[in-house]
Amino acid sequence: MTTAPDPVRAASFRSRFRARQKLVGTFIKTPSIHATEILGGLGFDFVVIDEEHAPFNRETTDQILLAARAARIAGIVRVADISQALSVLDCGAEGILIPHVDSAERARKAVAACRYRGGSRGFSNSSRAGGYGALGIAAHVTENDERVTVIAMIEDPSAIEVIDEILAVEGLDGIFIGRGDLTVAYGETTMSCEATTAATAKVLAAARRAGKPAAIMTAGAEESAGHMRNGASCFITASDQGFLRQAASAVLAAYGALPAALEPETSNV
Structure with missing residues (x-):
């Protein structure tokens, strides 16, 4: 059953995440x-x-971020590099996922790229993020820094070794x-390996100490429940x-139970 979109979901993503x-x-x-x-929907x-x-x-x-606004769902972008933050923010992204933050210095660069006050985000209020000019300088800066x-x-x-400094x-x-990246970096082939499990626990503990939220990708609600007990609150499932693929596989498997071909019709004569 389709659920009616909640008009506050996208607008309040940061406050709900924090x-x-x-x-x-x-x-x-x-x-x-x-x-x-x-x-x-x-x-x-x-x-x-x-x-x-x-x-x-x-x-x-840009088009998908517009669709996200229309569907009242927060549009976050995982950029390939910090330098790409400006373009997606101008397009109206609610948030940025910055890959491979392995030091406090890289974390500071990520924050600076996304903030006007105290940061280095290039100014433009003529984009979607500025209402195509509807917001003045002060309003645009304040609204975007808060959102x-x-x-x-x-x-x-x-x-993992400097997680407290990053947080x-x-x-x-x-x-x-x-x-996934941690597992490969540790030379393992499954995310349930000891090294990745220990690293995950260490990061979640550090996030709890810092009072900051932690997101994690999981296979579904059952796995998420375990991570939630350890402090994760934001969950990315599949794509x-x-x-x-999951739905198509299930449908195809169901068809596999049917006969491979119709039996030839037999004559009653």
């Missing part, structure tokens, strides 16, 4: 607006447009634990492509 409310989202891997519209809290690992350019990201969520991806073993960076709203 308050460590339960948030559920997914990655968008396909450069099309339709998955975001569907997910928003269903009641998901956010989508993450994956510019790091999927075929997006500024135009497709944009900055999330650091913790996905390198070196980041202490002023203006960093929270962290996302990249267990638009993953959902398509």
Whole structure:
């Protein structure tokens, strides 16, 4: 059953994230607006447009962020590099996921790229983020600095060693634990390995001490419940492509139970 969109979901993403409310989202891997519209209509809290690992350019990201606004779902963008933050923020992204934050210095650079006051974000109020000129300088600066969520991806073993310093960076709203990258970096093949499990526990404990939210990608609600008990509050499950594959696989498997072919008709003569 389709759930009516909540008009405050997208606008309040940062406040809900910082308050460590339960948030559920997914990655968008396909450069099309339709998955975001569907997910928003269903009641998901956010989508993450994956510019790091999927075929997006500024135009497709811009269109999907517009779809996110229309569907009342927060549009977050995982950029490939900090230098790309400006373009997606001008397009109206509610937040930025910054990959491979492995030091407090990189965390400070990420925050600076996303903030006007005390940061280095290039000014323009002529974009969607500024209402195409509707917001004056002061209003645009204030609104964007209060709205944009900055999330650091913790996905390198070196980041685990300095996680307290990273979380202490002023203006960093929270962290996302990249267990896939950590697993590969540790030379393992499953995220349930001892090294990744220990690193995840260490990061979640550090986030609790810092009073900052932690996001994590999980296989679903059952796995998320365990991480929630340890302090995670924001969950990314699958992707638009993953959902398509899962549903299509289930349908195809169901058809597999049918006969391979019709039996030849027999004559009554």
